[in-house]
Amino acid sequence: MDYGLALAFAGAAFATFLAGIGSSIGLGIAGRSATGVLSEKPEQYGLMTLLVVLPSTQGIYGLVISLFVMIKINLFGGEGLAAITLAQGLMIFGASLPVGVAGLFSGIHQGKTCAGGIQMAAKRPEMGVKAGVVYAALVEFYAILGFLVSFLLIFIGITI
């Protein structure tokens, strides 16, 4: 059994899986808050939508890293899967974790920040972008760091 390849597959799966969980929970929280405001103030749909979609990026980062792992192991190439040692598999698995774990936590917390921003925008719409979006973007920064580390590890740190 090719344990190296199995670990690389697990890494690709975890990157999307964890970051996707973070995004979906974050979107759920922000979405519920937005519908609460929209039930009273439907005219704020545009701003609410902007704040709701922000936590979705973590899932996308996870997917991109998963695709990079798939490219790395030649999943889409015509010559079959790359031969990967156990150590290399473990490295790919480890490299996939930053985007997954950072995505999981930052997605949830970004959803909560967006929910706070949505509620603030309900009372003071002029602050919606200034504070609501900017604060949520600060949480995003850590998802980007996770993505960057995973990306660099996979493309520069691991040679197959």
Place this chain on the structure above:
Amino acid sequence: MEHAAVIDFYRYPPIGEEDWQYAFQTAKVRSLETTMLSRGTLVDMANAEDFTAALDLLGGEDYAEMQTAATLGDVENVLLAKRAAVRNLFVDLMIDKDLVELLRARHDFANMRLAIRRVVTDRPVGLDYSDFGSVPAAQFEEIFKQENYSLFPYYLQEAVEEGVLAYYAEKDVRQIDYAIDKYYAKYKVEKASEKGSVFLLSLFRTQIDLTNIRTMLRLKMADRLDKDFFLAGGYVDCERFVHGLDVGYEALATLFYATPYHDVIEGGVAYITSEQSFLRLERLCEEHVMGFLRTTRSLAAGPQPIIAYLIMKEHEIRSVRMVLTCKKNGLDTRLILDRLGE
């Protein structure tokens, strides 16, 4: 469960954690809060020339339908409808129905107090009860007529017993109020504790303290030294209130200096001694509760903002009624402002 009279906070007690199940409900309430009347509007109403001018100020607000109200009766009907709508919305928004039940108990106990008073004084039980309790107003008369108290929830059965026994012990109707107040205070603190609601526990304990402050000052005013009227379960030990009965008015603020109620007592006592009136004390007590409720604004989700909205909206409706009634009856603006707060 016995709660120690320990004050481990500066001004307002803790309100508990966020609960993200309430994300939708909290956001809805935040939107509704924007339609609430500002203090400025109420002060303007108090300063208005007359009833009609005060009513006009509500034109652009949440109370626009009051524009058509010509009499106090019309105003009352609109306000009652508004209050019922707020309460129904609250019930719809709350996910934890046990907390709704706990808040409904306030009305059950008030209804109970009224019903027992009528029964022991041989008056008809009547139907004019609050309909927001767990027991429908219409059932009260029937239950008392049949004397079948088992139809009440368990906590009300015990309250009936306490109230009736207290009355027959001294044949004094005031004893009914004291007995039921004591039972209710114990019940709500125990229930909030059992449900694990930090917010409601803090709210109830604060309310108990404020009730004790009012009781202490009313007893002092009446030169009475009854020490059994204080409710247990608050943050301040009953002993301190009993001590308050023995000291002069000038020493009361010092006695409560290390409690969150120093300002309430200082302001309330100053007005009582100068005007012989509890108006400002009542206002300061309400403001203290409102201040506590406003701390829920730091939470982005949870049952706390929903409960706070209900109480604040009910308070707003009471304030509108008070100002308009005073205006209709031509009361002095200064008196209204004293009650309202400037």
